[in-house]
Amino acid sequence: MIATEQYTHPAWYLIHCKAKQDERAEENLLRQGYQCYRPTYRHERTLRGKRQTLSDSLFPGYVFIQLSLHDNWAPLRSTRGVLRTVSFGGQPVAIADDVISHLQLREHTPSSESLLKQGDLVRINQGSFAEMEALFLTMDGDERVVLLMNFLQREQRVKLPLSSVTKL
Incomplete structure (x- = not known):
């Protein structure tokens, strides 16, 4: 059976x-x-x-x-x-x-990840700033992002490849 x-x-x-x-x-x-x-x-x-x-x-x-x-x-x-x-x-x-x-x-199940918006907290995944967190400011061209980081006791603007960051 x-x-x-x-x-x-x-x-x-x-x-x-x-x-x-x-x-x-x-x-x-x-x-x-x-x-x-x-x-x-x-x-x-x-x-x-x-x-x-x-x-x-x-x-x-x-x-x-x-x-x-x-x-x-x-x-x-x-x-x-x-x-x-x-x-x-x-x-x-x-x-x-x-x-x-x-x-x-x-x-x-809806994903919590959505398009990056100004002020979003991101983690840098690669390069010399790997494992650091920053604020997303804007896109710079096709594949680059502008981030605001607290580095050396100052806020610094940094441009990185889009592929090197993930939203937290």
Whole structure:
């Protein structure tokens, strides 16, 4: 009885996608009627001089798919963007539902991180000021920030690459 339930009950599996084609694979699988999930995360980046929030795959090159063992798996092999099903010993490995639920919950929980605003406290991650904190003043061009730091008993303005700071 347990084997029959496992055979017909849908579970989550992992699809390995072709290089940089996980979004394409997800679109094509959804178009074929499969239930898919591609976890994403949001991050900030400066594009054309403007700070933008982008969404990228949390696991680049992979998409989760929900199937039962009795479903037709054959179309997966010829779906554009799909490379193979992740398997061990020739058998696809089911992923626990609570793992997927946890990923979905984290993805839909609003992030406390937003675009930098004047007066935001930031931490410098690299360079000679690494691990120091400063106040964000403004953007300086495409990829640089102007910060206000307390350094040598004085407030100093410092310009650093945007990639070297994170909001606290």
